[in-house]
Amino acid sequence: MRIAIPLFDGFTALDAVGPYEVLRMLPEAEVVFAAAAAGTYTDGEGSLGLRATAAFTDVTAADVLLVPGGPGARRGVTDGPLLDWIRRIDATSSWTTSVCTGSLLLGAAGLLDGLEATTHWSAVEALESYGARYTPQRVVEQPGGVITAAGVSSGIDMALRLAELIAGRVAAEAFQLAIEYDPQPPFDSGSYAKASDEAKAYLAQRGQRVRDNR
Amino acid sequence: MRIAIPLFDGFTALDAVGPYEVLRMLPEAEVVFAAAAAGTYTDGEGSLGLRATAAFTDVTAADVLLVPGGPGARRGVTDGPLLDWIRRIDATSSWTTSVCTGSLLLGAAGLLDGLEATTHWSAVEALESYGARYTPQRVVEQPGGVITAAGVSSGIDMALRLAELIAGRVAAEAFQLAIEYDPQPPFDSGSYAKASDEAKAYLAQRGQRVRDNR
Numbered sequence: 397m398r399i400a401i402p403l404f405d406g407f408t409a410l411d412a413v414g415p416y417e418v419l420r421m422l423p424e425a426e427v428v429f430a431a432a433a434a435g436t437y438t439d440g441e442g443s444l445g446l447r448a449t450a451a452f453t454d455v456t457a458a459d460v461l462l463v464p465g466g467p468g469a470r471r472g473v474t475d476g477p478l479l480d481w482i483r484r485i486d487a488t489s490s491w492t493t494s495v496c497t498g499s500l501l502l503g504a505a506g507l508l509d510g511l512e513a514t515t516h517w518s519a520v521e522a523l524e525s526y527g528a529r530y531t532p533q534r535v536v537e538q539p540g541g542v543i544t545a546a547g548v549s550s551g552i553d554m555a556l557r558l559a560e561l562i563a564g565r566v567a568a569e570a571f572q573l574a575i576e577y578d579p580q581p582p583f584d585s586g587s588y589a590k591a592s593d594e595a596k597a598y599l600a601q602r603g604q605r606v607r608d609n610r
Numbered sequence: 611m612r613i614a615i616p617l618f619d620g621f622t623a624l625d626a627v628g629p630y631e632v633l634r635m636l637p638e639a640e641v642v643f644a645a646a647a648a649g650t651y652t653d654g655e656g657s658l659g660l661r662a663t664a665a666f667t668d669v670t671a672a673d674v675l676l677v678p679g680g681p682g683a684r685r686g687v688t689d690g691p692l693l694d695w696i697r698r699i700d701a702t703s704s705w706t707t708s709v710c711t712g713s714l715l716l717g718a719a720g721l722l723d724g725l726e727a728t729t730h731w732s733a734v735e736a737l738e739s740y741g742a743r744y745t746p747q748r749v750v751e752q753p754g755g756v757i758t759a760a761g762v763s764s765g766i767d768m769a770l771r772l773a774e775l776i777a778g779r780v781a782a783e784a785f786q787l788a789i790e791y792d793p794q795p796p797f798d799s800g801s802y803a804k805a806s807d808e809a810k811a812y813l814a815q816r817g818q819r820v821r822d823n824r
Contacts, residue, residue, distance in 0.1 A: 417622070428657070443663075547790025548791070553795055566809055569808075571813075573800065575761060579795065581770060582767065586790055586792030594783075598784040599785075
């Protein structure tokens with residue numbers, strides 16, 4: 397049971413690490429973080445570095461492909477070697493999955509044309525530009541083993557469902573217990589429909605400051 | 611606003627990365643991953659490596675100390691240099707926090723004596739051995755800025771509350787929206803009280819296999 401996760405500079409760490417903590421517990425799981433070259437890749441914030449132990453050329457097949465998002469995923473839609481690798485692994489995988497704007501990479505690789513899919517709430521138009529039909533659900537399953545998840549933290553929910561599909565419900569429930577995933581967010585601001593105008597304005601201003609600083 | 615996160619071999623990645631994705635968005639946030647020496651540290655599963663850019667000796671103060679757990683945290687309770695650093699940073703911090711068995715490190719450093727605290731459901735006795743009063747809540751706040759969170763994924767809930775304390779409710783709600791944290795776990799097995807006997811048995815058997823393989 398090989399689980400392959402591509403890394404690139406500008407990924408969002410929780411997109412990868414949330415599902416990782418579930419899927420690593422699958423029976424006979426072997427997780428490999430792969431990238432253009434083995435080495436350490438820095439997240440979109442610039443302060444977290446995650447190690448890729450394999451180059452794309454070293455990983456030619458996987459049972460599960462899990463593509464994280466992040467600012468680097470938005471840029472990655474023109475990254476030929478990354479998209480080629482995603483297509484190659486998809487051809488071998490039983491499950492091809494994405495979290496957040498990782499779905500843009502699946503889209504740019506041509507894997508979502510005509511399918512229902514989801515992404516971060518801020519990337520809906522970009523997703524649809526690849527022929528996907530945006531579906532405002534947290535986890536969207538499609539025939540052929542394609543599963544996309546919404547923004548960042550949704551990868552945990554997706555991974556639990558995928559664990560059920562692969563190893564059965566008792567196993568998936570055991571993994572949920574292992575990570576004590578009994579969420580109790582202190583607010584109810586986790587979707588665009590629920591968040592206040594003030595929270596949206598705060599986030600937009602923060603985004604502008606981040607861009608201005610670059 | 612410096613946020614310091616210690617790394618050590620055998621940490622649990624989501625313990626650190628869940629809160630990281632929230633706290634990195636705080637105004638003027640500077641997150642530093644620190645360890646005995648700068649370098650890459652491997653998680654408890656053995657397949658994820660996270661980079662520490664600073665040695666403990668390079669980081670002498672922080673506003674927020676966030677201590678992750680994992681198998682390495684259970685071992686770390688006898689790691690003098692790690693515990694010394696935790697005590698030194700705690701003396702400078704406004705907030706000293708832990709996720710999962712990170713609380714055992716706070717306990718071993720002498721920072722939880724007489725306080726209410728929480729930890730992963732499997733580590734309650736160990737926590738109490740340090741003079742803490744175990745409190746079965748997901749996030750436990752104490753006077754003096756000590757906040758402990760329960761297992762693994764609870765760090766996200768804790769970080770949102772901490773963000774509110776530091777930057778106000780609108781900011782914290784904006785961060786929740788940014789990571790689209792609108793949790794929808796497919797099962798209700800995320801606490802020891804809720805999980806089935808079958809799930810508990812599965813997890814115990816998996817743990818035994820992991821130990822046998824080492």
